[in-house]
Amino acid sequence: MTVYLDIIWILNFLFDSLLLFLTGLILKRRTKKWRVFLGGFFGSLIIFAPFTPFAILTSSFFKIFISILMVIVAFGFKRMKYFFANLSIFYLVTFAMGGAMIGVHYLLNFDYDLANALFLTHIQGFGDPISWLFVILGFPVLWYFSKNTFDRFENHKIQSDQLIDLEVFIFDKSVRLRGLVDSGNQLYDPLTRRPVMIVSLKKMTNLLPKEIIPIFNNVNQLWNESNEVPNEWGNRLSVVPYRVVGKDHQLIVTFRPDKVMFMQNEEKFQTDKLLIGLVNQKLSSDDTFDSIIHPKILTSAKGQQVS
Structure with missing residues (x-):
């Protein structure tokens, strides 16, 4: 050979x-x-x-x-x-x-x-x-x-390592989500200085009245007289300007929840010092997470640890 x-x-x-x-x-x-x-x-x-x-x-x-x-x-x-x-x-x-x-x-x-x-x-x-x-x-x-x-x-x-479980409460309803803590998310409400958490609209439809869902799909619907916002939601909604790559002067509709509870390493902590902005798109292609958490929100929540 x-x-x-x-x-x-x-x-x-x-x-x-x-x-x-x-x-x-x-x-x-x-x-x-x-x-x-x-x-x-x-x-x-x-x-x-x-x-x-x-x-x-x-x-x-x-x-x-x-x-x-x-x-x-x-x-x-x-x-x-x-x-x-x-x-x-x-x-x-x-x-x-x-x-x-x-x-x-x-x-x-x-x-x-x-x-x-x-x-x-x-x-x-x-x-x-x-x-x-x-x-x-x-x-x-x-x-x-x-x-x-x-x-x-x-x-x-x-x-x-940056994923965390959370639960959003508003009125008598709640929904459980998984969030990604993103240091690149620096979105604040310019008036109240509350940090904004981004959530996929599809995950929140069970918490929202049907009358206001079109508002989150299109911010212009907020000023449409044909859309009547329920009274209990009137003081919870706000519009926040934000930027995306290639586009400036965008607006996103946000709402103020009663509280958001976070679960991490068998610890629970909560906060109500935030706003939730809804986007009509998937935030993760493989459904690994359905919300993007402002790091300032966790800092605030950890000061209110739940026993």
């Missing part, structure tokens, strides 16, 4: 470098590209181990040593916690990519006759042979999807 050692070495060098690069992306490590490639170079040298007379070079201990060396070369050593984070994510990425490659390989039942003609490597005693052509084509695709998956997971985790 002919072994194209130079081709196998180049592929291992590129794959090891890509694994280190993906590790750096996940952990947001700032490192120079030449260090990543140097780490990949050291990792690729292990393919020459079977051709040496030293048995220790093919041992599990030496493989672990090489992986540690790769991580230190690529990202440096600052402290133990930093090092173990790099090493653990590197192993996670390696196992995930390797497992995905093997899984896709068996799922698609790759054509071995075609593979025999194109860069076939026989893995004696470890299952079916796998074509380097399949690896060359499959690895970049899996690497791309793995990177995007990790990015989405990270964004979801960051967003989850």
